[in-house]
Each structure stands twice: as structure tokens, then as C-alpha cells.
Amino acid sequence: MTGRGEFPGVPVTRVAHAANARLVGAADARARLLTPALLVEQDVLDANIAAMQARCDRAGVALRPHAKAHKCVEIARRQLAAGAAGLCVATPGEAEVFARAGLPDLLLTSTFAPGPALERLADVATLCRLTLALDAPQTARALAAAARTRGIRIPVLVDLEMGRHRAGAEGPQAVAALAGVIAEEESLVLCGLQAYAGHLSHQADARQRGLGAQEAAARIHAAREALSPFMGDIRPAVTGGSTGAFVQELASGVYTEFQCGSYALMDVEYDLVDPDGSGRPAFPASLSVAVRVTSANAPGLATTDGGEKRFAAKHGTAPRIMRGAPAGASYRPSSDEHGTVTLPEGARLSPGDLIELEVPHCDPTVNLYDFIHVMQGDKLVAIWSVDARGA
The missing domain is CATH 3.20.20.10 (Alanine racemase)
Known part of the structure; x- marks a missing residue:
């Protein structure tokens, strides 16, 4: 055991090494994000x-x-x-x-x-x-x-x-x-x-x-x-x-x-809880995961880069589409690195389209990422480290 106040070295992830670091301050960063990316609306x-x-x-x-x-x-x-x-x-x-x-x-x-x-x-x-x-x-x-x-x-x-x-x-x-x-x-x-x-x-x-x-x-x-x-x-x-x-x-x-x-x-699981009988969540979601469409050849379906390794759920709850897909579309992680968007009849998505998803369970989902991308509208204002990831 180490002595008083001394600890074994813990690797610190540097924000400067984040894949989207070059976009900090860019007014159009949201559309240019490398995905999957964990976002928080500041x-x-x-x-x-x-x-x-x-x-x-x-x-x-x-x-x-x-x-x-x-x-x-x-x-x-x-x-x-x-x-x-x-x-x-x-x-x-x-x-x-x-x-x-x-x-x-x-x-x-x-x-x-x-x-x-x-x-x-x-x-x-x-x-x-x-x-x-x-x-x-x-x-x-x-x-x-x-x-x-x-x-x-x-x-x-x-x-x-x-x-x-x-x-x-x-x-x-x-x-x-x-x-x-x-x-x-x-x-x-x-x-x-x-x-x-x-x-x-x-x-x-x-x-x-x-x-x-x-x-x-x-x-x-x-x-x-x-x-x-x-x-x-x-x-x-x-x-x-x-x-x-x-x-x-x-x-x-x-x-x-x-x-x-x-x-x-x-997260979605807490959205399902009615805190005061009003039928509404007490707090809106600030957290989301941004993914991109990678393939859209199958009728009524699109594939993204956000799979099971990007979302955690306690009760099998699916991510909820917040923006970027047609009304009536649904999402499910379908393999380790891929997600499937099921589209309403006649709707289409194209490769490169950005979709943002409310996460099923926030705590363990955050633990899957090194960084949180801090957004104000389309601007990336900062990138914060998930300092205790895996700790």
C-alpha cells in the first residue's frame, strides 16, 4: 500500500487529444462532429x-x-x-x-x-x-x-x-x-x-x-x-x-x-418516471449521443455508427431519437458498433446524416466515453474529460 497522500499513477486523458478538439469554438461544429460523440447541452x-x-x-x-x-x-x-x-x-x-x-x-x-x-x-x-x-x-x-x-x-x-x-x-x-x-x-x-x-x-x-x-x-x-x-x-x-x-x-x-x-x-429510463403525478419528467435531458448514418440501402432502414458499445441500459430500454430522423422513426443498437434506425413508410436517410439520441441510462453510458462535448446550439464550446471513467 502506498504511504500517506501517495497514489499509484492514474493515466489522465488529455482533452487536447480528443478527436473533435479542433472543432472547439466552431459555430458549425455540431454538423462536423466525428461520431459517435457524447454531447451535453450546456x-x-x-x-x-x-x-x-x-x-x-x-x-x-x-x-x-x-x-x-x-x-x-x-x-x-x-x-x-x-x-x-x-x-x-x-x-x-x-x-x-x-x-x-x-x-x-x-x-x-x-x-x-x-x-x-x-x-x-x-x-x-x-x-x-x-x-x-x-x-x-x-x-x-x-x-x-x-x-x-x-x-x-x-x-x-x-x-x-x-x-x-x-x-x-x-x-x-x-x-x-x-x-x-x-x-x-x-x-x-x-x-x-x-x-x-x-x-x-x-x-x-x-x-x-x-x-x-x-x-x-x-x-x-x-x-x-x-x-x-x-x-x-x-x-x-x-x-x-x-x-x-x-x-x-x-x-x-x-x-x-x-x-x-x-x-x-x-435519460430515457428516468423520463418514464412520473415524479409528481403531472405526467412529465421533472428535468429535460441535457445528455445525448450523436451518431451518423453509415448505410441506407435497405428499404425502411438505416445503419449508424452507434452500437451496443455506445449505450448502456438497465432495463433493456432503447435510446430515444431526439433529432435528425423523421417523426415516427425508432432506434436500437443492433451490434457492437452499429445501430439500426427503423423508418416510417416512405421516409429515407442518407449516409452522413447526423442523429442525436437520448441515452437509456446516463451513468453507465457516460462511463463508455473519454470525453463530453459541451454544446451551445451548433457551437462546440468545450470538451470535458470523463475524469473518473473506469474508476
């Missing part, structure tokens, strides 16, 4: 960031956006500039990338194993404020020992099981038992609970989601009562929340901090 991105920040501000809840959605230091900085309290990360690798980029306050939302991952996280904790979620006494004791070795104190949360059975202390008694172990360790600082009800995030029906949020709130209340004796006069923090269930979870009043992430980019 004005929509900034509006989404501001809108979620405003929602949380009105509710008196801190916003700590989840950077696993974009893995991009530049987007993280925009979220902090808009008022975010810090950032969430999902993996030790993401924590290292964002800490080395100078982001001062991170929360790792995943539990982790004692051993190499724990030691890596303890090193990261020498570079920034890194809060960690725990659900096992042995992990807490091992983390405390690693913190003592480095001469630091690490803030921690008790991770509460919320219904997915992925991780978390199972109920108030387990919460109290783990809190007691943490309280005995001088090198750990108990801050509260992590209570992420991820099973609600893609619940399509707003009423059912509301009932689920009420059940989650009751579980959180009981866990917070169990935790309080170990917190002294400090009010326990409660962090959680998701883009899909944010309306109901904010209304529950139990959270002090929100950790949603996809709202900034959005």
Missing part, C-alpha cells in the same frame, strides 16, 4: 443543476449531488458553484480521482471491504474530507486502525438497510450496536445515517412512490432514535434521496441532505 445542464439546487434550498435540505452520474470534474465544479454542499462518489476510484482534482468534501455512498479498498480510502481521506458509510463492526474497527496510522479522524455514517438488501444495518438494534462500536473509536467521527431508498427511484407510479417514501421515513425515524444516544447534542445527519423519488422524499421531511445525481443529465 444551457440545459446548468438549468437542471440550478433547478434541483433551488428545490433543495426551499426545503431546507443540503444537496450533495452524486458524481457517479457524470464522473466529470468540470460538472462537479459547476454543481459546487451552484450551492452544493459537496459531492457523492460510488467507488474508491471515484473518490481518489475527485480528491486529487481538489474537491474538498466527498461522501462514498457504497460500503466497502476491509483490506486494499479500505487502505486506499484511508489514503484519500488524507487529501480531503471523506465521509464513509459503514454497516459492519469489523469494517469500522479496521477503518479506525487505518485512520490512527495516518493520524487523522474520519467522519462516518451508519448505512441503514432500506429495503433492497444490498447493504446496510438491518434495523434499529443493529444501528445502535454499530454506533456503539464507532463511538468507542477516537479516530472515527459518527455523523449520522445514510438512508438511500433506491428501490423507489424507478417506481413509475407517483402514488406508490409516495407510500414507499412514507414507509422509508418510518424506518429512518426508528433508526435515528436508536442512533441519537451516541450523538450527544449533535443532530444526526440523514443523507439519501434519488432523482426519481425526490418529490416524495423531500416532502417526507426526514432528510438533512440529498444525494441525487441523474437530474443533471437525465
Whole structure:
């Protein structure tokens, strides 16, 4: 294991090496992009960031956006500039990338194993404020020992099981038992609970989601009562929340901090979630993938350069055509490097035509690309690195 504050070299992709770097600043860059290319509409991105920040501000809840959605230091900085309290990360690798980029306050939302991952996280904790979620006494004791070795104190949360059975202390008694172990360790600082009800995030029906949020709130209340004796006069923090269930979870009043992430980019799968019963997504999509037609000989069909390696989907959802193809056309990745456009009767596309697609699932789709092309209309204003790709 490396020493305090030292890390093995991580290759950094240089934006100057991006295939479309020569187009930065060009007013007609959109039409000239080398594809496939991951795009973000800057004005929509900034509006989404501001809108979620405003929602949380009105509710008196801190916003700590989840950077696993974009893995991009530049987007993280925009979220902090808009008022975010810090950032969430999902993996030790993401924590290292964002800490080395100078982001001062991170929360790792995943539990982790004692051993190499724990030691890596303890090193990261020498570079920034890194809060960690725990659900096992042995992990807490091992983390405390690693913190003592480095001469630091690490803030921690008790991770509460919320219904997915992925991780978390199972109920108030387990919460109290783990809190007691943490309280005995001088090198750990108990801050509260992590209570992420991820099973609600893609619940399509707003009423059912509301009932689920009420059940989650009751579980959180009981866990917070169990935790309080170990917190002294400090009010326990409660962090959680998701883009899909944010309306109901904010209304529950139990959270002090929100950790949603996809709202900034959005995707087809979240478009299918009705957040408030209005029948509309709460946030428009800022993210898309641009592809080009490479062949159009078959009647009613066209082939593009955007295949299965360019899109990720959790539920088999297809990309949605945003622009560049006739109304009524549909899209599906049909092989590793090719996609198929199915056209309405009489419609045609030609080789070279540019098509832009909303992605099925933003987080893992971003992880397939080295760069994000930042667009304002037809102009390419910047290229941002996907800094934590693969981390």
C-alpha cells in the first residue's frame, strides 16, 4: 500500500487529444462532429443543476449531488458553484480521482471491504474530507486502525438497510450496536445515517412512490432514535434521496441532505418516471449521443455508427431519437458498433446524416466515453474529460 497522500499513477486523458478538439469554438461544429460523440447541452445542464439546487434550498435540505452520474470534474465544479454542499462518489476510484482534482468534501455512498479498498480510502481521506458509510463492526474497527496510522479522524455514517438488501444495518438494534462500536473509536467521527431508498427511484407510479417514501421515513425515524444516544447534542445527519423519488422524499421531511445525481443529465429510463403525478419528467435531458448514418440501402432502414458499445441500459430500454430522423422513426443498437434506425413508410436517410439520441441510462453510458462535448446550439464550446471513467 502506498504511504500517506501517495497514489499509484492514474493515466489522465488529455482533452487536447480528443478527436473533435479542433472543432472547439466552431459555430458549425455540431454538423462536423466525428461520431459517435457524447454531447451535453450546456444551457440545459446548468438549468437542471440550478433547478434541483433551488428545490433543495426551499426545503431546507443540503444537496450533495452524486458524481457517479457524470464522473466529470468540470460538472462537479459547476454543481459546487451552484450551492452544493459537496459531492457523492460510488467507488474508491471515484473518490481518489475527485480528491486529487481538489474537491474538498466527498461522501462514498457504497460500503466497502476491509483490506486494499479500505487502505486506499484511508489514503484519500488524507487529501480531503471523506465521509464513509459503514454497516459492519469489523469494517469500522479496521477503518479506525487505518485512520490512527495516518493520524487523522474520519467522519462516518451508519448505512441503514432500506429495503433492497444490498447493504446496510438491518434495523434499529443493529444501528445502535454499530454506533456503539464507532463511538468507542477516537479516530472515527459518527455523523449520522445514510438512508438511500433506491428501490423507489424507478417506481413509475407517483402514488406508490409516495407510500414507499412514507414507509422509508418510518424506518429512518426508528433508526435515528436508536442512533441519537451516541450523538450527544449533535443532530444526526440523514443523507439519501434519488432523482426519481425526490418529490416524495423531500416532502417526507426526514432528510438533512440529498444525494441525487441523474437530474443533471437525465435519460430515457428516468423520463418514464412520473415524479409528481403531472405526467412529465421533472428535468429535460441535457445528455445525448450523436451518431451518423453509415448505410441506407435497405428499404425502411438505416445503419449508424452507434452500437451496443455506445449505450448502456438497465432495463433493456432503447435510446430515444431526439433529432435528425423523421417523426415516427425508432432506434436500437443492433451490434457492437452499429445501430439500426427503423423508418416510417416512405421516409429515407442518407449516409452522413447526423442523429442525436437520448441515452437509456446516463451513468453507465457516460462511463463508455473519454470525453463530453459541451454544446451551445451548433457551437462546440468545450470538451470535458470523463475524469473518473473506469474508476
